Amino acid sequence: MLAIGLEGSANKLGVGIIQHPDRSSLEHNKSVTIISNIRHTFHAPPGEGFLPKDTAKHHRTWVALLVAQAMEEAGVTVDDIACICYTKGPGMGAPLTSVAIAARTLATLWGKELVGVNHCVGHIEMGRAITKADNPVVLYVSGGNTQVIAYASQRYRIFGEALDIAVGNCLDRFARTLNIPNDPAPGYNIEQMAKKGRHLVELPYTVKGMDCSFAGILSSIDLHAERLHKDGKRWTDPETQQPITREDLCFSLQETVYAMLVEITERAMAHVGSQQVLIVGGVGSNERLQEMMGHMARDRGGSVFATDERFCIDNGIMIAHAGLLAYKTGFTTKLSDSTVTQRFRTDEVFIKWRD
Template sequence: MISIGLEGSANKLGVGIISHPPGKPAIILSNIRHTFVSPPGEGFLPKDTAKHHRSWVVRLVKQAMTEAGVKVSDVDCVCYTKGPGMGAPLQGVAIAARMLSLLWGKELVGVNHCVGHIEMGREITGAQNPVVLYVSGGNTQVIAYAEQRYRIFGEALDIAVGNCLDRFARTLRISNDPAPGYNIEQLAKKGKVLLDLPYAVKGMDCSFSGILASIDILAAELEANPQWKDPITGDTITTSDLCFSLQETVYAMLVEITERAMAHVGSKQVLIVGGVGSNERLQEMMGLMARDRGGNVFATDERFCIDNGIMIAHAGLLAYETGFTTPLEESTCTQRFRTDEVFVKWRD
């Protein structure tokens, strides 16, 4: 079976086409993405992002079909992101999916964005039954599978870790191209001074708004006093040190709650998914923890970590193969669609 997937829950518009040969690994036929990039110091507004998606979706679908070498008659279903995400961009992509469904005479399949990330991560890495750390601009969750649901064991109580990093990038007015979190990661690699920041872990939940407020205060202090020195080492504080300190603190929190979930469910595998999951330092820290527990960590590169259409095509096709479809009158989208609401019929 072959499916086409449309993803547009945030500023990335993705179109992917995937094939599921019987008894064999999935075959990725095409995976195309186009990103709406806002000016430095600004986030992406829903109306501007939605306009971007509407402008590009037809081009990307045509390009994906050409690259995959498939005809309309080869496609079995049209999959789209039902949620969670930003309202206006989600609506634009849902309308495009409905259009293709009616135009081509194909079944629609609404997909949970988070489940798409998890299933794509499992397919690419081969992780069997891992504890999942899902970290992105809009979501931070520690998840484990049980009885045909992806159970949420812990999550961010306020803002997501990716949102925390993105908003600090705005404070520093650094470029959003290719992504604010990526640019913070590059600056953090040059940092040496670890500044003291709030560390907010509550069981398997965590909080990032206080850390963001504290690092914003430090950034303002650095801007007012460029010769500001660390009172202990005497080193001059730089923007790179701020990025380094923020990364080390928030990723230590994520490693802690993931380890607690691993101990709780008795797992030795960790799968990191979501846009923030492509961060090399997070993968390194998680790997050290997993090795100490006699386990290992699974992660993918930016092709599959960052929002993409192929994950929607894959998760949608898994559901479609069990008989699931989304009637046209129910092909809505929602900003709030919990990971544990999805009945995972395709797993034991």
């Protein structure tokens, strides 16, 4: 069985085509074949974020081209496709709507069933399929979401999350403060600068039970960045008397927010008795986060699973995969119900394909 997936919840437009062995098999971790996985990203100028209207225009411009390219690359025809899967939410309203309209159009033209997919569940199922993680605690970290998740009774249960802005949003907004380019991604560019950092600047560390707060950290480090703009490329920390650079600030931000994420993930592992951690979402491709999580997991006798940027960063193949899993259980989305929602909780989805 083949499905095509359309993802466009933020600035990345993805189209993917995936194959499962047959209608009855739900052993997806052993038998997934990725046929095509194409992505095109809208980049705002340095110092700016991507606006919903501009991102939606980008998706409308490119979606037909990417669908045609994916079909050609996969060597499939319309007759081979079982269903059309699209991101129902969460995400930015205008980009989501653009992709949903494209999915509805294809479903009508091709006479195919629609499947609305939860973006977060797409990340989790793609991560499980690629890494072969069995039943891990999931850390889902991206520009719009920060959640610690564990599976129970056919739901992905949220154990902890960001109380204000997501960790990826925190990183992206600090990149704008320092005028760091958005290409290929602001978080990636911060990661490269952080590798050159040497001095740790003290920042607020805000963990509240299983939840995190990142807005105060952003405000604090923005104040440090203002001193850079006033004093040039570096300034002296009055407490340590160390010269502080842009790279030091990137290093300090990463170390602080990732330590918070490791703490709440470890607490969830202890609660559910899991020895596995799966990191998904765009921020999950950060090597330093994977390294810190790996130290924690090994100390507990466990292991960390993560994927590279092909599957961590928003993509169409994860929507096709999660959509096809749901479709094989009999789930479809009526044309009249093929709406989108900016707030679609991970734990709202009934995971019928898992025991």
